[in-house]
Amino acid sequence: xxxxxxxxxxxxxxxxxxxxxxxxxxxxxxxxxxxxxxxxxxxxxxxxxxxxxxxxxxxxxxxxxxxxxxxxxxxxxxxxxxxxxxxxxxxxxxxxxxxxxxxxxxxxxxxxxxxxxxxxxxxxxxxxxxxxxxxxxxxxxxxxxxxxxxxxxxxxxxxxxxxxxxxxxxxxxxxxxxxxxxxxxxxxxxxxxxxxxxxxxxxxxxxxxxxxxxxxxxxxxxxxxxxxxxxxxxxxxxxxxxxxxxxxxxxxxxxxxxxxxxxxxxxxxxxxxxxxxxxxxxxxxxxxxxxxxxxxxxxxxxxxxxxxxxxxxxxxxxxxxxxxxxxxxxxxxxxxxxxxxxxxxxxxxxx
Numbered sequence: 001x002x003x004x005x006x007x008x009x010x011x012x013x014x015x016x017x018x019x020x021x022x023x024x025x026x027x028x029x030x031x032x033x034x035x036x037x038x039x040x041x042x043x044x045x046x047x048x049x050x051x052x053x054x055x056x057x058x059x060x061x062x063x064x065x066x067x068x069x070x071x072x073x074x075x076x077x078x079x080x081x082x083x084x085x086x087x088x089x090x091x092x093x094x095x096x097x098x099x100x101x102x103x104x105x106x107x108x109x110x111x112x113x114x115x116x117x118x119x120x121x122x123x124x125x126x127x128x129x130x131x132x133x134x135x136x137x138x139x140x141x142x143x144x145x146x147x148x149x150x151x152x153x154x155x156x157x158x159x160x161x162x163x164x165x166x167x168x169x170x171x172x173x174x175x176x177x178x179x180x181x182x183x184x185x186x187x188x189x190x191x192x193x194x195x196x197x198x199x200x201x202x203x204x205x206x207x208x209x210x211x212x213x214x215x216x217x218x219x220x221x222x223x224x225x226x227x228x229x230x231x232x233x234x235x236x237x238x239x240x241x242x243x244x245x246x247x248x249x250x251x252x253x254x255x256x257x258x259x260x261x262x263x264x265x266x267x268x269x270x271x272x273x274x275x276x277x278x279x280x281x282x283x284x285x286x287x288x289x290x291x292x293x294x295x296x297x298x299x300x301x302x303x304x305x306x307x308x309x310x311x312x313x314x315x316x317x318x319x320x321x322x323x324x325x326x327x328x329x330x331x332x333x334x335x336x337x338x339x340x341x342x343x344x345x346x347x348x349x350x351x
Contacts, residue, residue, distance in 0.1 A: 012346060014291040017246040019279060020165060021272060022158060022264035023076065023302025026148060026337040029269075031128045031306075032065050033141045037350055040141075041148040047307045049111035049126060053087040061111045063305060067127040071266035074125050074303025075117050078174050078327060081155040081335065083113040084303070085310055105309035114303065125304050129269070136273040137341070140280070140296075145342040145351035151310055152300040152335030158264075161299040161335065162210055164318075166190050166247070172321035174329055184215025190245070191225075192216055200243035202236075204229040206261075209249040233279075237286035250275055265302065280343065294343040301336035308337045 027043050034042030043063050052058035075084075082090035087109040111122035131138040153164035159181060160170040167189040173180065191214070194201050203211050206229045211217055217225075227233070229248065236242050250262045250272075261271035276296065283292055312333040323329035342351075 012291055013293045013344065015242050015244055015246060015288055015293070017242070017248065017279070017283060017292060017294045019248045019250070019276070019294070019296045020162065021296065021298045022252070022262040023300060024263055024298050024339065025301035025304040025306040026308070026339050027063065027306045028067065028128045028304035029134065029339045030137065030141065030146060031063070033131055033138070033146065036131060036138065036142055037146070040146055041308060043128065043307060047305070049108050049122070049305065051111055051115055051122060053108055053112050061122045061126045064127050065130045067129045067133070069266070069268055070124055072118065073265040074121060075113055076157060076300060076303040078156040078329070080113050080303060083109040085109065085155065085336065087112070103312065105312050107307055107309055110303070110305040134269060134273055136277045140341050140343060143349055144344070145347045147340035147342060149337070150297060150340035151337050154331060155310065155333065155335040156300070158299050159213065163213065165299065166211065167214065169318040169321070171319070172323050174323045174327055181213050184218060185213055186215050189214050189216065191222070194245055199245065201225055201245040201247070202227055202243040203247045203249060204233045205249040206230060207249065207251045207253060210252070211247060211249065234282045237282040237288070240287040242286065242288055248279060263298070290345055292344060296339070296341040296343070298338040301338055306337045310334050310336050
């Protein structure tokens with residue numbers, strides 16, 4: 001579709017809706033959905049990590065389906081993820097922050113790293129949800145598409161990954177830098193590109209939106225692109241007034257009256273399930289449904305186990321910026337695999 005509405009491709013999609021949840025790996029959320037669709041690269045129960053990657057006699061922790069409420073939050077810093085992926089602790093003397101060492105992503109350090117945080121936490125990170133425990137995802141997986149090769153953009157925390165989502169770079173950031181977040185990051189985003197091309201966009205938020213960490217979106221010209229979710233989303237759906245590109249921002253923190261619903265531990269995933277259901281049902285009832293694609297992804301894995309090796313070669317740096325010392329990360333490997341659902345009436349059932 002061109003900006004004037006004329007068809008230049010065969011795609012019927014005119015509205016893309018993006019919902020980015022928080023801090024859960026693919027296996028943790030969707031791994032056991034393999035029981036619904038054997039083609040999903042999920043888990044069988046034979047997957048395990050040893051408590052110690054260097055002790056051949058170490059106890060093994062097998063991946064199970066007993067996840068419920070998670071607290072405290074597992075490790076997901078750059079250093080923690082290095083150990084989870086490679087099975088050895090990261091140190092400041094480590095010269096291999098990027099992929100140049102050709103080190104194999106063994107995915108065998110999750111239990112070890114978790115135990116270093118708190119005794120018994122290995123059981124937390126080595127568990128996933130039964131399909132019945134997350135019924136909204138169970139239905140969406142059955143009716144639409146699962147992408148089982150979606151990896152977080154970088155092996156690090158939430159905010160650098162969220163910066164990547166709408167701008168394809170974190171401009172060298174691999175930590176949550178509060179000062180820089182307040183100042184705002186300067187890179188061009190998909191929002192400006194859409195605006196320049198004549199396409200519309202809207203950000204529907206429940207909590208002060210993280211998209212405002214992009215400095216350019218703080219311009220007065222974009223104030224009309226921000227909409228309070230609870231006041232406007234369902235109404236715009238009913239009226240068929242959703243823009244071409246929709247970003248939904250949920251509650252990232254508990255309030256006095258309402259709990260967080262972004263799935264970030266220690267938030268209860270039942271709140272996230274309710275929120276996803278609300279978004280889906282509003283879109284399904286909209287006159288725009290037949291031209292809509294809803295994408296549900298997660299920003300990063302949150303320290304939870306995933307068995308699929310993260311890509312560590314052939315990943316191009318977006319801008320050749322290198323993270324500052326002591327990390328010196330070259331942005332040439334991805335993070336751990338995360339859930340991704342594609343939802344549209346044009347998607348074949350159970351894809």
